[in-house]
Amino acid sequence: MQYSTYIFDSYSVSDTLRFGRAFADALPEQAAVALHGTLGAGKTLLVQGMASELDIDPQIVTSPTFVICNEYIGRKTLIHADVYRLNDSDDFLAIGGDEWFQSHAITLIEWAEKIDDCLPLNLYSVSISQCSESARQIVLKSPCEEVTDAVSSTLKAS
Numbered sequence: 001m002q003y004s005t006y007i008f009d010s011y012s013v014s015d016t017l018r019f020g021r022a023f024a025d026a027l028p029e030q031a032a033v034a035l036h037g038t039l040g041a042g043k044t045l046l047v048q049g050m051a052s053e054l055d056i057d058p059q060i061v062t063s064p065t066f067v068i069c070n071e072y073i074g075r076k077t078l079i080h081a082d083v084y085r086l087n088d089s090d091d092f093l094a095i096g097g098d099e100w101f102q103s104h105a106i107t108l109i110e111w112a113e114k115i116d117d118c119l120p121l122n123l124y125s126v127s128i129s130q131c132s133e134s135a136r137q138i139v140l141k142s143p144c145e146e147v148t149d150a151v152s153s154t155l156k157a158s
């Protein structure tokens with residue numbers, strides 16, 4: 001599959017929240033998103049930005065590390081999972097994780113690299129690298145150009 005890429009430099013928490021809002025607006029109602037980045041990179045914060053765009057109170061979006069998965073219903077539904085505590089794809093299948101991808105929702109998976117072989121082909125990915133205490137580079141890869149174009153134009157305009 002051909003992917004298009006958009007790179008965004010975030011210099012603050014509010015930049016990353018802004019990226020999340022633009023991304024949530026651009027995504028279709030059903031999508032699978034792998035979130036990559038080291039501990040504290042900003043994966044959960046980005047999901048809080050997405051929530052606020054979808055009329056979900058961002059304060060109720062908390063790290064799903066211990067519960068594995070949370071669901072939030074807004075203008076689009078978010079399934080927010082963190083598979084850090086799972087061992088591998090077998091664990092993921094055992095909890096029925098693959099069914100999340102069938103639901104009418106945007107499914108976001110933190111530490112998705114742990115379950116690589118369960119991820120759908122038409123996957124979006126967001127990789128966050130820590131450049132300094134407050135700066136991050138966010139790399140979005142999308143299976144369709146419309147989404148990267150929409151995110152890019154929203155962020156340029158804001």
Ligand SMILES: Nc1ncnc2c1ncn2[C@@H]1O[C@H](COP(=O)(O)OP(=O)(O)OP(=O)(O)O)[C@@H](O)[C@H]1O
Nearest residue numbers: 010011012013016039040041042043044045134136
């Ligand atoms: N530009 C920035 N973008 C995102 N987060 C930032 C930025 N600058 C500082 N931070 C801080 O980095 C932390 C990101 O935490 P967050 O819980 O979102 O990370 P995470 O990637 O989900 O980590 P984990 O793998 O532990 O779940 C927050 O404390 C946030 O305030």
Ligand SMILES: [Mg+2]
Nearest residue numbers: 043044063110
């Ligand atoms: Mg997190």
